[in-house]
Amino acid sequence: MTQWDWLVKPEKPYSWTFARNVVIKAILLFIGVNVVYALVQPLPWLSQVTLYGTAFPARSRLPYADNPDVAYNVSLNPIEGLFASHILSESSTDDKYQIFIVGDSSVWGWLLDDTQTFDACINGRGVVDATGKPIKAYNLGYPSTNALKDLMIISEALQYQPDLIIWLVTLESLYDVDQTTHPILQNNAEIVLSLIDDYSISLNTEDLSSSNSILDRTLWGQRRELADWLRHQLFGIPWTHTHIDHVNPRFFRPAMENLPASEQVTNRAYLTPENLKDSLAIDVIQAGVQLTHEQDVTLLIVNEPILVSSGINSDKRYNELHPRWIYDRYRGLMLTEAEGNNWRYLDLWNAVPAEAFTDFPLHYNAEWTCNIAEEFLEALIASNLIVPLE
Amino acid sequence: MTLIHIVLLSTLSIPFMTLIPPQQRSQGLTILSIAVVAWLFAEDTLNNSDLLLLSITIGLVVLTWWIIKSPESNHTGFQQHIEIALPLLLIVLFGLFLGSVSIQFAITYVVIGVLTVGFATPKTAISNVNSRQLALFAVLGIIAILVILKAPPLAEISGFLVGWDASSLATASPLLWLGFSYVSFRLIAVLLDYRAGRLPKEGYALSDLVTYTLFFPAYTAGPIDRAQRFIPELQSAKSFDAAIVVEGFSRIAVGIFKKFVIADTLAIIALSPVLVEQTTTTTGMWLLVYLYALQIYFDFSGYSDVAIGIGRLYGIKLPENFDRPYLQRNIQQFWQRWHITLSTWFRLYFFTPFSRTMIRSQYDIPQWFIVLAAQMSTMILIGMWHGITLNFVLWGAWHGLGLFLHKMLADNTKSWYRKVQANTWSRRLMAGASVLATFHFVALGWVFFALPDFSMSLEVFGKLFVVSN
Numbered sequence: 001m002t003q004w005d006w007l008v009k010p011e012k013p014y015s016w017t018f019a020r021n022v023v024i025k026a027i028l029l030f031i032g033v034n035v036v037y038a039l040v041q042p043l044p045w046l047s048q049v050t051l052y053g054t055a056f057p058a059r060s061r062l063p064y065a066d067n068p069d070v071a072y073n074v075s076l077n078p079i080e081g082l083f084a085s086h087i088l089s090e091s092s093t094d095d096k097y098q099i100f101i102v103g104d105s106s107v108w109g110w111l112l113d114d115t116q117t118f119d120a121c122i123n124g125r126g127v128v129d130a131t132g133k134p135i136k137a138y139n140l141g142y143p144s145t146n147a148l149k150d151l152m153i154i155s156e157a158l159q160y161q162p163d164l165i166i167w168l169v170t171l172e173s174l175y176d177v178d179q180t181t182h183p184i185l186q187n188n189a190e191i192v193l194s195l196i197d198d199y200s201i202s203l204n205t206e207d208l209s210s211s212n213s214i215l216d217r218t219l220w221g222q223r224r225e226l227a228d229w230l231r232h233q234l235f236g237i238p239w240t241h242t243h244i245d246h247v248n249p250r251f252f253r254p255a256m257e258n259l260p261a262s263e264q265v266t267n268r269a270y271l272t273p274e275n276l277k278d279s280l281a282i283d284v285i286q287a288g289v290q291l292t293h294e295q296d297v298t299l300l301i302v303n304e305p306i307l308v309s310s311g312i313n314s315d316k317r318y319n320e321l322h323p324r325w326i327y328d329r330y331r332g333l334m335l336t337e338a339e340g341n342n343w344r345y346l347d348l349w350n351a352v353p354a355e356a357f358t359d360f361p362l363h364y365n366a367e368w369t370c371n372i373a374e375e376f377l378e379a380l381i382a383s384n385l386i387v388p389l390e
Numbered sequence: 391m392t393l394i395h396i397v398l399l400s401t402l403s404i405p406f407m408t409l410i411p412p413q414q415r416s417q418g419l420t421i422l423s424i425a426v427v428a429w430l431f432a433e434d435t436l437n438n439s440d441l442l443l444l445s446i447t448i449g450l451v452v453l454t455w456w457i458i459k460s461p462e463s464n465h466t467g468f469q470q471h472i473e474i475a476l477p478l479l480l481i482v483l484f485g486l487f488l489g490s491v492s493i494q495f496a497i498t499y500v501v502i503g504v505l506t507v508g509f510a511t512p513k514t515a516i517s518n519v520n521s522r523q524l525a526l527f528a529v530l531g532i533i534a535i536l537v538i539l540k541a542p543p544l545a546e547i548s549g550f551l552v553g554w555d556a557s558s559l560a561t562a563s564p565l566l567w568l569g570f571s572y573v574s575f576r577l578i579a580v581l582l583d584y585r586a587g588r589l590p591k592e593g594y595a596l597s598d599l600v601t602y603t604l605f606f607p608a609y610t611a612g613p614i615d616r617a618q619r620f621i622p623e624l625q626s627a628k629s630f631d632a633a634i635v636v637e638g639f640s641r642i643a644v645g646i647f648k649k650f651v652i653a654d655t656l657a658i659i660a661l662s663p664v665l666v667e668q669t670t671t672t673t674g675m676w677l678l679v680y681l682y683a684l685q686i687y688f689d690f691s692g693y694s695d696v697a698i699g700i701g702r703l704y705g706i707k708l709p710e711n712f713d714r715p716y717l718q719r720n721i722q723q724f725w726q727r728w729h730i731t732l733s734t735w736f737r738l739y740f741f742t743p744f745s746r747t748m749i750r751s752q753y754d755i756p757q758w759f760i761v762l763a764a765q766m767s768t769m770i771l772i773g774m775w776h777g778i779t780l781n782f783v784l785w786g787a788w789h790g791l792g793l794f795l796h797k798m799l800a801d802n803t804k805s806w807y808r809k810v811q812a813n814t815w816s817r818r819l820m821a822g823a824s825v826l827a828t829f830h831f832v833a834l835g836w837v838f839f840a841l842p843d844f845s846m847s848l849e850v851f852g853k854l855f856v857v858s859n
Contacts, residue, residue, distance in 0.1 A: 007637055008637055014637075016632045019632045070664070231655075235659070237659045237681075238669075241671050241674025242669055244668060
């Protein structure tokens with residue numbers, strides 16, 4: 001008896017009626033499952049189902065990968081899924097002072113191991129808060145320069161009761177035309193639209209409104225997200241036994257120090273000194289200030305370091321991203337907003353020497369990541385929020 | 391075959407089987423097989439070397455057909471030569487139209503084609519003995535091509551020589567002769583059966599032999615059928631009934647799920663050179679080995695299911711290739727259920743004749759040595775069929791040794807075994823332990839199969855058996 005006897009030796013011979021009925025039932029089942037799925041929309045709660053923290057150790061960074069198969073990591077879009085596998089999900093708040101660090105790829109640790117990021121530096125420093133509780137820092141960076149994305153992450157992170165949030169921002173993360181275009185925002189449109197509405201953020205929400213068609217709500221429409229969720233669970237196996245969540249290439253193209261002569265931002269020729277303020281979504285940062293204030297969470301906003309070149313055309317540009325005039329105006333705007341709205345604000349724009357940068361004007365090496373983490377701690381010590389251990 | 395190939399070819403079976411009269415389906419399958427194999431060769435674009443390899447493949451079939459053809463046979467084959475030549479000519483024209491085939495190649499191709507068609511002339515009076523010698527030379531020639539393809543250094547040289555496209559002349563690339571491992575075994579089987587007198591006296595029609603060799607569902611990865619079974623199946627005109635549709639599509643669906651869902655998912659996290667280097671724990675390494683064992687089973691058996699299912703849709707019942715191999719109680723049973731057609735082929739064309747030769751030898755060879763030599767050499771050859779590298783040889787030797795030890799153990803523990811079988815609990819315990827032991831033996835053997843070199847295999851064994859967390 002072979003394993004296929006059930007198929008090739010049926011009790012009753014197959015008929016065309018049988019074949020037709022199978023096809024019809026399959027089609028009806030497919031349609032039915034998709035309709036039920038579209039109505040129930042299980043993806044948000046399914047994204048919270050995870051093997052991390054039980055079968056596999058939790059991850060110390062939000063899941064993200066350009067090349068999943070070698071990084072053993074997947075870029076998940078549902079915000080619930082991002083947090084489900086994070087070490088934050090298994091933390092308890094009672095016995096420690098929790099610091100969440102939010103920002104872009106420089107916070108996430110591009111080209112760094114998860115033992116070389118800001119949170120790892122702070123956790124290795126051995127400091128306590130003013131009441132003597134040990135400090136525990138968590139990495140909530142996500143590799144995208146987008147302030148609205150950061151705001152969304154902050155709003156989700158508040159349920160884990162941070163004591164302090166350090167939010168790294170930069171000019172690149174504030175262009176208003178880009179705020180709603182990232183897939184992670186479009187895939188969490190409801191949350192983002194709610195934040196925009198609650199805090200009266202003035203942004204064009206067209207990209208968010210049109211992102212949820214009927215097909216997008218079905219099982220078929222969300223098959224990519226479901227596949228990513230499943231792969232993310234499977235990657236727990238190599239993650240557990242290799243501790244690899246990011247591919248660090250041996251060689252990379254260093255950030256440019258000899259720069260083009262242009263004094264415009266690439267693809268943003270519309271920016272002028274007069275319209276710069278209106279082109280930046282600084283109200284997103286203000287929304288973050290309000291949001292954290294409502295939850296009685298301290299927020300430290302940091303203007304993150306950028307590469308300050310001394311190469312060709314460095315008199316016109318700081319780096320490949322930032323012409324000098326635009327970046328200087330941006331800094332001025334930020335200082336004005338910070339003073340006017342009583343932000344806890346730290347400007348570290350030129351705190352990292354050019355030679356410490358890696359592949360991008362916002363990414364620097366492990367040594368300087370820890371040096372910048374020291375700057376955070378110095379600022380917090382100066383505010384009497386934390387004290388160093390002797 | 392990709393998912394697109396599978397879906398299109400499955401769907402095509404419906405108009406094929408409903409519109410083409412049963413009596414003409416074998417010709418239809420000949421033309422379809424040539425066209426589909428050309429499509430599989432082409433991948434992105436059909437170029438000179440793809441066409442050349444396809445033509446050489448068909449040329450080998452023509453040669454085989456001519457060798458086995460009886461001079462008195464009425465398989466003059468002219469019409470069949472047209473059935474083969476016409477699709478090839480259309481493919482060449484298509485390639486010319488796309489610009490991927492050069493005009494020089496097309497002209498050379500036509501000239502060679504005309505010469506090949508010359509085989510349509512009746513076989514001159516050549517004695518059966520000479521034909522049998524020709525068959526042997528043909529077998530040796532096919533084996534020589536197989537060796538060249540499978541031995542990496544030789545494959546690189548041959549790739550350079552055959553790289554007609556100007557862009558590829560600058561670098562030597564391994565010759566990628568799609569499906570030749572299976573083509574070679576089908577043709578060798580026919581030639582050896584001819585020598586042994588196991589074929590019909592009149593031989594086979596050329597188009598039938600082409601279809602047998604190039605049958606598209608089984609072209610790239612088997613099953614390896616025998617002409618004596620396949621060709622009568624091809625000739626028997628079947629009505630397109632519900633059983634064909636249900637069995638065919640069901641089998642394809644199962645195969646797609648096994649290969650594209652389970653196997654392709656497991657491939658991400660199964661044993662691989664990269665993961666071997668990155669994994670430091672014993673538990674992790676064992677997981678990789680287990681996952682690879684599952685991955686290779688689902689991949690290969692899934693592909694066989696698809697092939698059998700598509701064959702069924704076109705009215706051909708291909709032989710089974712897998713039957714719950716990991717649930718078997720010893721290595722001998724495993725090899726009766728893993729890649730069944732390959733192990734059957736080797737048993738028929740190597741193991742049995744080789745053993746018989748040793749048994750009948752004038753030298754008094756001990757029985758145990760005959761068993762050891764036959765099993766080791768068979769399994770090593772199976773390993774080398776996959777690739778002529780040390781790791782494939784070791785994989786074959788691993789299984790050869792396992793088969794030998796199983797035979798010795800089984801022969802010497804019969805009375806003890808009967809006692810165990812007499813009691814229900816000991817029988818069940820024995821069955822469970824045997825299945826586990828066999829699975830682990832096979833899984834450890836895959837370490838050689840999956841990795842490119844011996845030192846890496848040793849590294850794996852080191853991590854498996856030296857506890858490290």
